[in-house]
Amino acid sequence: MKKIYSLLLLFVISYSSFAQTVFSENFGTDGTAAFPYPFIDQYTGYQNPSSMFNASPTGNGSIRESGTLSTGYAGASGESHVYLGASSSPQKLQITGINTSAYSAAGLQLSFGYLKNVVANAQLVVEKSTDGTTWTPLTFTDNTTTAWTLVTISGGQIPSSATLSLRFTNPIVGTAQIRIDDVKVFNVSAGCGLVLGVPTVLCNASTGAIDTYTATIPYTGGTPGAYTITPSSGTVGGNNPATVAAGNIVVSGITEGTNFTLHIVNGSCTYDANGNSPECKPINSLPYVETFPYAPGSSLSASQKWTNINSGDNIVGASGSLSYSGMFSADNSVTFSGSGIDCFTPFTSTTSGTLYASFIMKVTDLSNVTGINFPPETYFLGLTTSTQAYRGRIFLKVDPSSGKYQLGLDSASTTSNYETTLRNPDDVVLVVIGYDFGSNVYNLWINPNLATLTPSTPPSLSFNAAQTVDNFGGIILRQDGAETTPTMVFDELRIATTISGLLSVSQNNAIAGLKMYPNPVSNGTLFIETAANAEKSITVFDILGKHVLSTTTSGNSINVGTLHAGVYIVNITEEGKTASRKLVIQ
Secondary structure (H helix, E strand, O other), rough: OOOOEEOOOOOOEEOOOOOOEEEEEEOOOOOOOOOOOEEEEHHHHHHHHHHOOOOOOOOOOOOOOOOOOEEEEEEEEOOOEEOOOOOOEEEEEEEEEEOOOOHHHHHHEEEEEEEEEOOOOOOOOOEOOOOOOOEOOOOOOOOOOOOOEEEOOOOOOOOOOOEEEEEEEEEOOOOOOOOEEEEEEEEEEEOOEEEOOEEEEEEEEOOOOOOOEEEEEEEEEOOOOEEEEEOOOEEEEOOOOOOOOOEEEEEEEEEEOOEEEEEEEEEEEEEEEEEEEOOOOOOEEEOEOOOOOOOOEEEEHHHHOEEOOOOOOOOOOOOOOOOOOOOOOOOOEEEEOOOOOOOOEEEEOOOEEEEEEEEEEEEOOOOOOOOOOOOEEEEEEEEEEEOOOOEEEEEEEEEEOEEEEEEEOOOOOOOOOOOOOOEEEEEEEEEEEEEOOOOEEEEEEOOOOOHHHHHHHOEEEEEEOOOOOOOOOEEEEEEOOOOOEEEEEEEEEEEEOOOOHHHHHOOOEOOOOOOOEOEEEEOOOOEOOOOOOOOOOEEEEEEOOOHHHHHOOOEEEEEEOOOOOEEEEEEEOOOOOEEEEEEOOO
């Protein structure tokens, strides 16, 4: 049952009374802004002129009707939007001829949909002008996610003018991508005088389980009266606008992954608000093993180990695992192809010694790799810093004459450092990469003999990087372009600080005499026996990779009666050896 609180909370706000739209632009809905994407200046001539409400937008950005459509906030039009992306100079959108002269600046507000492809990128710059020459920045809090967010710039910043212009600028030259949609200037009656700032969200914990988060919303303009809020989730606290004119409203205990909505009433003023959940995911400790125990077709980012860092189609779970001689494979795998979301998994930041990572891969289809500039090449995996900055990259290049491919290694975004071996689609390939912080040397071993692999084993590829690395703290699986990234299956990711540590993680079936029964379990008790029957650490994950149970036992039985019916993965560690087993609860 929903609870009623006498406070006001706002994440994204829309007024159901005392608000009047002065200007609105959703950049068209006729759905034909496909590649090649028209520039803003050409848009009204390229499409139906009525596809924009504003007759004369300008700028060197483009209009997109594909990729990441606006969603997740009230009033999202979900069709054409402005794309401010990579260029040799900052890309901009400018809208002129907005007449706000009939309204007071105190009541004028600006809202717009806003998306960034990487959280760490510089903030969008929004400016105002009344003469088209002198521009003044508008203040707002940056988007802290890679999801669409509705930004509302409160009263007092938008001037009363017959010649108002607005300008939106992506300040980064190169790779940063910003999308803008649903620009709206509106007037709010002075009778609804509460002004709310942009909220911040903070995870209360970051574990392998589902956590909770807290939202903090600054406000001004509180006045005596009854403020009533009906939240869909969480407990409202902090300052009360009825008694504190300016302060912070705090909503705590909101479940991770749950966006919340609420309805607010203050006299005759009513408001609807909604907020997006942050991701409260842990940093994975080393040695790190990822066997991808996720349901086929499920998004990789739905697990507690991976996070989407941009937009597009998902990297998804695939049925079955890839096997390589000397390495035990368990659970499922993941697959991706063409353009789409890049997915990041963090691990304990490493700053010295040597870092190693390994994975098994299979290219299943090269038919889409038909780029204009042959031979088409791309990097599909990156070793990154803890802040997702690329430092080491693994490349794939197609040989058009044979229909085969080669693997490459570099720290830059392009390379000529490729192996000589041409590989066939459907070949199963084990890749091991190592980086020595002392020598600044990267090594790549492709299909090594795991029984004899050591740091001194001659690598398949090597190079001394020009850029030193201060830390490694993550890996990105990358979907580049529709004509450069083939269809791939990826499995059995391992990360460690020694070759022996990397391979010991791989020996996932090394516990002698391991038996787990009954399976399926129907009475709540699971028995685990081994030859040693020593103390064992047991960790249980659901099929999406969420941590649901941990226990340590020196006996042979554990209580799983708290688990719901379904399929689980049980990780068992005894005397430094680890094994995984699939468990069914009835």
